[in-house]
Amino acid sequence: MDLPLPPSADIDLARWIRPGDGVLWGQANAEPLTLVSALADQHARLVGCKVFLGIHQSGLLTPEHAGALRFSAYCGSAANRRLADAGVLDPLPAPYSSFPALIRAGVLKVDVLLLQVSPADAQGRHSLGLACEYLASALDVARVVIAEVNDQVPWTEGDTWLDARRIDVAVTASYAPLSTPETRTGPVERGIAAYVADLVEDGATLQCGLGAVPEAVLAALGQHRRLGVHSGTVGNGVMTLMQAGALTNEAKGRDFGVGVAGVLMGSSALHRFAHRNPALALRRTEYTHNPEVLASLSRFTAINSAIEVDLTGQVNAELASGSYVGAVGGAGDFLRGAHRSPGGLPIVALPSTAGSRSRIVARLSGPVSTSRSDAGVFVTEHGVADLRGLTLSARIERMLSIAHPDQRAALEQQAGAPLHGAA
Template identity: 35%
Template sequence: MPVRAARRSTPAEAVAAIPDGVRCFVNATSGTPFGLLDELAAQAHRFRSLELVAGYLLRAPAPFALAEPDGPFRITTTQASGATRSLARAGVLRIVPAKYSDYAWLFSPPSPLACDVALVQVSAPGPEGRVSLGATVGAAVEVVRTASLVIGQVNPQMPYTFGEGELPLDAFDHLVEIDEPLAELPSATADEVTRRVAEHAAALVPDGATIQFGIGALPEAILGLLAERRGLRVHSGMIAGSCAELVARGAIEGDLVAAEVIGDRALLDWVHRNPRVRLVRASVSHGIAGLAAVEGLVGINSTVEVALDGSANSEIVNGEVISGPGGAPDYAFGAAHGILALPSTAAGGTVSRIVRRLEPPARTTIPGYLVDRVVTEHGVAALRGLPLRERAEVLAAIAAPAFRDALLAD
């Protein structure tokens, strides 16, 4: 890690150090430094073309309001979200599809998306004299090492997490103290269909499994049904709110290893200086070498739709980009067993989410040959090792009954 000045600066002083025409990495989820970005918007008059690059954002920062075709800011994301939807609709969002393991190199030289400036949020210094990247470590560590200018927003509301996100003060050019609420993701309430899907999926997770899980109400509902398991371990892209309960109930043993913490304030408080929680770089959490060493890894993810060959679209709904590949392709490839869960229908039961094929603009987030088991409220389709015709038959069997015949019609 390069030794830098560690200058204590005001927001205006730190942002004034950012030159025009560069690319800035903005840390995602609860690591987004909104105070710094407010100041960046306030200094918009200085910029003609400043690119902001981010992953999954939980809420839109101030510069997004100035993102116009001829405006001062260009916005690029590797994983669209609700926070970027208005930009996508306005045609001013650049999307770079990337799986999470790519984050280990994507934002650093010699990548075409290498970032000159890193804007991150960190905890207050701990007794060790270091700060922590807190809730969002996976993509940020390497960018902090390689960017020409690194600005850290020091926020006492950011939890201090142990692991690879612990950094010395001299890893930063500027440290700016801003006390503000973090972006949070409240727990979603599962409806009856989601609970039925979760029951089928949870039954596939044995005692002693190492679990990975994605974001959203469905993976969270599945986790909530694992409280009676024993010997579970966590190696995941994220730590979710249900993890705290599973630890308290004795279901999870050992450390919880992940790249990010995504949840509400209660979860952020739970991970603060929690010795059971270890956050790591993307190459460790999602890299194939690391996943290959994890015994009994079960990936638990949700998706938008699944075609009869098993291929899954997790990015497009009604022609609109709602997400990106994220970590799902990494765990589909690296996990010993994979669970891909979804309700069988959408739009009040009028649209089947088991489809004959993925039709453009739908994207193949996970190719069919990597999909192990697909789960709906109607049951489980085990695909691994099946010929294409039999795959189609078992997938049609877990579609809503009203659509089964049409799915298999020649």
């Protein structure tokens, strides 16, 4: 992708990063580009450094850097796919909610934390800008904190700030942070979104995953009222609903009047919208994915997508055609939260096909990212299948009804084989 790259930071990282150190930084729009660029430039002097990636949107790190650096990631999104396809990315198939505990226990090792932050306020506090999530836990344990202070990073409200005294090295920068390209939606995605929008009640608290289908759903909710948001990520679709008066966060049951997320992923307009906006707050993963918090939200409606689902409700959100492109992520956390929420709705929405291949299958071609016990409501452009409380045979019948009509006969024949023992 074309990047508005600032110059590499004038910092000798080898002075701060020891052999075998674990290094982590903000993902997606929150990547500190001067620092990551410096890491790429100096990689030959950082042999054995263990880099944990979120959504690596910049693509500054490539398979060529793997001779010195060791890459792991919770997802195969964005530029991570290139690393995965080259065989140099070691995926971490863990639920998103587990990251803070893994960081604190040292299992997910964070010795050096690279941050992109806003300028300090009068109290000497920097905002974490575009991501809080598991960075807050990393901030608590990191030996070294290197901060890129960027005057174009928004000041966002939340529960974590960085005191200037906690910074070991500060690098000044001035450039527009990365923005997330808009997803393209077509008639299939809009058809799915129409079905989902009919399910969403006024006053619901929304969580939306990433991708074309969740974004299409948000675009279809403009006539709803008193919606709220509590999500891992917030993008342009949420901003649009807030500006239109459809999403006011007035009926959530907690955080009255405030939308909550862990990360902002959107355009520069979203970044400007979030700046000093008391109606939007970034929180730690321990809060955004907390099961008790999710259960307390009114009509918590989790809307996520998948690569494929089987006829009993098992979800593969990680592997497509042999490539690691997705993640376990937070879908399972949010779906379970929706099950427990009063009036909650756990939704997985996806197109019925990918090309000529059915995305509703008799048996998954990849791992089980979300179990069938956490399944709820599945939606394709062909309808809605509510699996809650259904036996296996009833589930199969419902799932066949939302598969592509051209695929149903073959799926029904494959379903004749026992599926009860599926993982």
